[in-house]
Amino acid sequence: MTRLSVNINKIATLRNARGGNTPNVCEAAINCERFGAEGITVHPRPDERHIRYQDVRDLKPLVTTEFNIEGYPNREFINLVLEVIPDQVTLVPDPPEALTSNAGWDTVENKDFLINIIKEFHDAGIRTSIFVDTNLTNIEGAIATGTDRIELYTEPYATNYPKDKEAAISAFVSAAKRAGELGLAINAGHDLSLENLNYFYQNITNLAEVSIGHALISDALYFGLENTIQMYRRCLK
Numbered sequence: 001m002t003r004l005s006v007n008i009n010k011i012a013t014l015r016n017a018r019g020g021n022t023p024n025v026c027e028a029a030i031n032c033e034r035f036g037a038e039g040i041t042v043h044p045r046p047d048e049r050h051i052r053y054q055d056v057r058d059l060k061p062l063v064t065t066e067f068n069i070e071g072y073p074n075r076e077f078i079n080l081v082l083e084v085i086p087d088q089v090t091l092v093p094d095p096p097e098a099l100t101s102n103a104g105w106d107t108v109e110n111k112d113f114l115i116n117i118i119k120e121f122h123d124a125g126i127r128t129s130i131f132v133d134t135n136l137t138n139i140e141g142a143i144a145t146g147t148d149r150i151e152l153y154t155e156p157y158a159t160n161y162p163k164d165k166e167a168a169i170s171a172f173v174s175a176a177k178r179a180g181e182l183g184l185a186i187n188a189g190h191d192l193s194l195e196n197l198n199y200f201y202q203n204i205t206n207l208a209e210v211s212i213g214h215a216l217i218s219d220a221l222y223f224g225l226e227n228t229i230q231m232y233r234r235c236l237k
């Protein structure tokens with residue numbers, strides 16, 4: 001079974017546009033779960049342009065499925081995660097000014113850095129995942145960090161899918177196979193959509209979880225949140 005974790009960053013983007021509390025991020029999370037989401041993902045960024053640190057604190061007692069916090073592990077982020085104790089933390093190597101995530105970790109170069117942070121999260125009982133591309137050196141490097149999971153950065157797959165889906169998935173199949181051999185569980189995310197999700201799911205057999213935000217929240221404008229979540233869940237069958 002592959003879990004669908006709904007990333008609610010874009011709900012916060014809309015809320016922040018007017019400075020009030022509409023739409024309400026906490027209500028949205030509760031409803032996502034009611035409509036079939038099997039997890040809630042948030043990615044607080046240093047400028048708090050969408051999810052705010054306080055949102056993360058407010059969400060923790062409300063999320064009843066799986067709470068996944070993503071972000072670059074600076075000390076402020078690490079302290080927030082250790083305060084909130086989510087089910088999973090996903091470490092992403094984004095510089096503060098990044099528009100969105102656009103690369104995975106160089107797990108060889110950052111080995112010692114990641115080992116120390118992952119240990120800190122493990123000591124607090126938090127499952128870890130690290131964002132990586134399909135480069136096999138980075139997949140093999142991930143095991144040395146002690147992480148429980150990797151999250152495959154799927155933007156290149158999403159970009160290439162409309163041109164040639166077999167070519168687009170190929171590196172992901174190899175990466176997932178190698179990760180499986182090493183005993184790493186696999187998550188995936190970034191730019192997954194109703195168009196490309198089912199093919200990804202069909203080809204990556206050992207996929208534990210996908211986190212989807214931008215396309216899913218956009219689709220909800222047309223199809224409604226409940227219907228959209230069900231549509232995405234049907235792509236994972």
Ligand SMILES: CC(=O)[C@@H](O)[C@H](O)COP(=O)(O)O
Nearest residue numbers: 009043070092100101189190
């Ligand atoms: C790690 C990842 O791919 C997602 O967290 C994605 O970057 C969403 O972040 P934004 O909503 O800030 O684009």
Ligand SMILES: NCC(=O)COP(=O)(O)O
Nearest residue numbers: 007189190191211213214
């Ligand atoms: N980890 C990926 C994520 O949470 C959502 O990415 P996107 O669907 O907003 O591109």
